[in-house]
Amino acid sequence: MRLFTVFTFFPKFALVILAATLASGASAQEDQRTSVTWSGFIKDQISIEGDGWAISKYRLDDYTWKARLTSGDKLIYEYADCGDFEQWMRYYVWKSEEHDRELLMICRFSGKNDKCCYQLDVVDPSDDFKTLFQGEVDKSLTVEDVNKDGWPELITSSRQFDYFDFAIQFSYVQAPYAPLIYAYDLEAAEYRVATPAFPESVMPRLETLEASYRDSFGSEKIPATLATVRHRKIPTNFRTLVNLVVGLCYAGHDERAFAFLEEFTDPVLYAFTKHAIRRELKKDAQYTQVRMLQIRLRQD
DSSP: OOOOOOOTTSOOOOOOOOOOOOOTTOBSOSOOOSEEEGGGSBOSOSEEEETTEEEEEEEOTTSOEEEEEEETTEEEEEEOOOOSOGGGEEEEEEEETTTTEEEEEEEEEOOSSSSOOEEEEEEEGGGTTEEEEEEEEOTTOEEEOTTOSSSOEEEEEOOTTTTOBSSSBOOGGGSOOOEEEEEEETTTTEEEEOGGGOHHHHHHHHHHHHHHHHHHHTTOOBOGGGGGOOGGGOOHHHHHHHHHHHHHHHTTOHHHHHHHHHHTBOHHHHHHHHHHHHHHHHHOHHHHHHHHHHHHHHHO
């Protein structure tokens, strides 16, 4: 199983992307890539076709874009939430020889501002066009069959902590982007959060960041007076610390996360930072899935 970087605050590994060229209206790509990112999705084709289906994008009067999925003369679904540029509406088709299926992926960027928003749908045309995944992803989205079971994993980041705001206010660019790995659940017949089931994909980088933190900032505790600053003055050590803590929580290691936070913060700063992080985690349905899966893994 290969290691993946799914945090925007970590250096990214190079990904080998095979080029594919399609003419407008051509059939879905013949090559099967080892992995693909948002930048590797088909962006310059108005339409593509597969086995019994076709999808085409079109511009509305307000210059935003939509895509129409059809089967013969039947309209299956229309996909919106895309901004003003054609290339913000992108397709990808993942072909699984093991399961004799092709998964159609439609990803679009709203372009409303720096924060918003990448929406992804994963559709199985062979199962009456069932939607296997629908939700927001990060621009770091990577699609790869990490565990080699024939179903690609969806590797992205949580956006729950965008503009993390408690006694200390984080800006959007300072927000911790914790790992989220979605895997296909055979019993549920849909994609679900499975980050703790892929420790080889996230823990080595977290452990490297943890060691780097100790080397860079020593053992001095961050004082509670930090609560008087706004985001432009948040020191690097505290931003890095919060990134690491949140990342460990989404990887299923809450106890380790908060023990690390306690080690490097004044007791008062530790208390209200822990409370603020837990408050945000409780709001996130994806984190709830992380916790439930972690419990099952421990029982097994």
